[in-house]
Amino acid sequence: MEKSNQKILMVDDNIANIRIMKEIIGDQYEVFFAKSGKECLSIIHSIKPDLILLDIMMPDMDGYEVLRRIKVDERIANLPVIFVTTLIDDKEEEKGLSLGAIDYIRKPFSIPIIKARIKNHLELKSHRDKLEKISSLDGLTGIANRRKFDLQMEAEWRTAVKYRHPISLIMIDIDNFKLFNDKYGHLAGDDCLRDVATKLSDSLNRSGDFVARYGGEEFVCILPNTEKKGAIKVAERLRTAIEELNIEHNFSSVANHVTISLGVNSVIPSLESSIENFIKEADDNLYKAKKNGRNLVYYS
Numbered sequence: 001m002e003k004s005n006q007k008i009l010m011v012d013d014n015i016a017n018i019r020i021m022k023e024i025i026g027d028q029y030e031v032f033f034a035k036s037g038k039e040c041l042s043i044i045h046s047i048k049p050d051l052i053l054l055d056i057m058m059p060d061m062d063g064y065e066v067l068r069r070i071k072v073d074e075r076i077a078n079l080p081v082i083f084v085t086t087l088i089d090d091k092e093e094e095k096g097l098s099l100g101a102i103d104y105i106r107k108p109f110s111i112p113i114i115k116a117r118i119k120n121h122l123e124l125k126s127h128r129d130k131l132e133k134i135s136s137l138d139g140l141t142g143i144a145n146r147r148k149f150d151l152q153m154e155a156e157w158r159t160a161v162k163y164r165h166p167i168s169l170i171m172i173d174i175d176n177f178k179l180f181n182d183k184y185g186h187l188a189g190d191d192c193l194r195d196v197a198t199k200l201s202d203s204l205n206r207s208g209d210f211v212a213r214y215g216g217e218e219f220v221c222i223l224p225n226t227e228k229k230g231a232i233k234v235a236e237r238l239r240t241a242i243e244e245l246n247i248e249h250n251f252s253s254v255a256n257h258v259t260i261s262l263g264v265n266s267v268i269p270s271l272e273s274s275i276e277n278f279i280k281e282a283d284d285n286l287y288k289a290k291k292n293g294r295n296l297v298y299y300s
């Protein structure tokens, strides 16, 4: 059987159990092990497993506590967890399931049954991942959509608040795009949106930087851990990159090719700061870039 690229993290304080599981599923999946709850929590983010097999009775931290901690960490809260345990009491099973485990397997288990259950849960996980990906993407341009932007913005904002890091936003609008659509037609308009989106995306070269289609001919970039000076540099690079695409636009008031206007805003947010104001100020600066002649970066 071909090995799946899905990853399983097994957490058990008993080496013998780990060996058995490795024997059963090691040839089908990439399997990682942790011998305690603490170890599980310390490696889970770097492994990013698709499924966790979790023992309940472990010294230091029991499986219930491990699951509780997974559930309050939004980055991993949706990871499917199966309890694999010698506890045979229905009350224990009920407790495990009510904490959010997707399944509960009692030891000793039947090998074909545990294999089938693991396979089923991993298939569901893979479907969920696909749906999540589709619902995050803008259908026309293939970059992130507005919904994904909202989620990403909230997550990056929380990180910035927590670590007192600066965060920057760039709001972007294609200049005279209505005229472009009117004169060249909507198909050309769609091509233009796609080309601009791809160029913006390709022009962001740090791994945390993020670009989404905000709506219509508007795009937005989140630059985590970036001060105003750096954000202005990035914005200027994006502006130049779109100019260099050299998409003909003979009806623009700015140039004979497609250009963009950009509004930059940067902040070191505190608990009292509001995302809405932060976005609004970037949007206001975009508006000022338009008013000041377009094809330029405006910041306050």
Ligand SMILES: [Mg+2]
Pocket (backbone or CB within 6 Å): 012, 013, 014, 055, 056, 057, 058
């Ligand atoms: Mg144990």
